[in-house]
Amino acid sequence: MAKTKAYKSDVKAAIHETALDLHETGLIDKHTMRRFDQSCLTPVRKFTAEEIRALREREQVSQTVFAMYLNVTKDSVSQWERGDKRPAGPACKLLSIVAEKGLAAIA
Amino acid sequence: MAKTKAYKSDVKAAIHETALDLHETGLIDKHTMRRFDQSCLTPVRKFTAEEIRALREREQVSQTVFAMYLNVTKDSVSQWERGDKRPAGPACKLLSIVAEKGLAAIA
DNA sequence: CCAATATGTAGAACTCTGTGCTATATTTCA
DNA sequence: TGAAATATAGCACAGAGTTCTACATATTGG
Structure with a gap:
């Protein structure tokens, strides 16, 4: 398993978790929270x-x-x-x- | 993240990988290989x-x-x-x- | 060596998911 | 106040996914 791939997905998961925590603490609002979620989602390919x-x-x-x-x-x-x-x-x-x-x- | 969950899925992944390696080495046949695959698959629930x-x-x-x-x-x-x-x-x-x-x- | 099994193709009919659209109501936040 | 997010609701429609059968080839185990 390539390290770069695992790293990438870990980063995305971490961003999501961090955003979630910040929201629970009241430091960011839902609006910003949703932007975080969109940005850390892996785009879905089309497959032939x-x-x-x-x-x-x-x-x-x-x-x-x-x-x-x-x-x-x-x-x-x-x-x-x-x-x-x-x-x-x-x-x-x-x-x-x-x-x-x-x-x-x-x- | 709970350790038990991560452990469980790791075990299943390991079984699959091991079975695959054993097959490549010629130690087990495809028939047995398939049984391994079935046994390490997480059953899919129905959701209400x-x-x-x-x-x-x-x-x-x-x-x-x-x-x-x-x-x-x-x-x-x-x-x-x-x-x-x-x-x-x-x-x-x-x-x-x-x-x-x-x-x-x-x- | 032979029968049984695994594997993949092919096609047909059918169910109903998933999409796209519009409209409405409530809540949330700037 | 008013714009945006959130969720409900209903409807029409394309086509995904299922189920079935039949067939052709490996591959394998006895």
């Missing part, structure tokens, strides 16, 4: 069929096992990789997490 | 409307911010919490992660 397949193969798992991790059916994963259907909002978020942190992050 | 709201309020964020984290619209979160609609597979997985590890885990 090939990228999804490459991602799964990088993690060395079958479509069935990959599907279990994402809590979808194996057919859905197959359809994504063939370009038959495209993953929606929440599915893309999960794929982004896997792409950044690996399958273990959503175990 | 009240549980979703409680979860969001525990994390101290508005529906809008919560929605940004899950990569869905604020309307969807509102509908979940009112019992108008129920989160699907991938959305439930994300909610499970937040319930177990907190919002920072999907930042």
Whole structure:
């Protein structure tokens, strides 16, 4: 696991926690709090069929096992990789997490 | 962050990694490998409307911010919490992660 | 070596999530 | 006071995700 990635996400988590604490102490208002939350969110990528397949193969798992991790059916994963259907909002978020942190992050 | 939670997920991640290494070394077959994967997966809960709201309020964020984290619209979160609609597979997985590890885990 | 299993493709029909929009009400803060 | 954040509500619609079947190939275990 690359140190830079872990560092990055730790920073974001820390910013969120710090902002939360400052809000509870009354030092910043909700308005500013929300700006902090937006700034520390990892942007969600769009995934092509090939990228999804490459991602799964990088993690060395079958479509069935990959599907279990994402809590979808194996057919859905197959359809994504063939370009038959495209993953929606929440599915893309999960794929982004896997792409950044690996399958273990959503175990 | 509670140590027990971090420990638990670390164990599961470790089992997965170990199984993967054993497979690459040729010490276990794919069949067994898959069983390992299934056993170290966190079961995905069903969430009631009240549980979703409680979860969001525990994390101290508005529906809008919560929605940004899950990569869905604020309307969807509102509908979940009112019992108008129920989160699907991938959305439930994300909610499970937040319930177990907190919002920072999907930042 | 052979039967069983895992893996992936393919397509069809169906459910209902998730989106987008508008409108309304209340609260919060400058 | 008035602008912005927050949450509810309803409705129409595209398409995501499910479920089913059938088929083709590895791969494997006995």
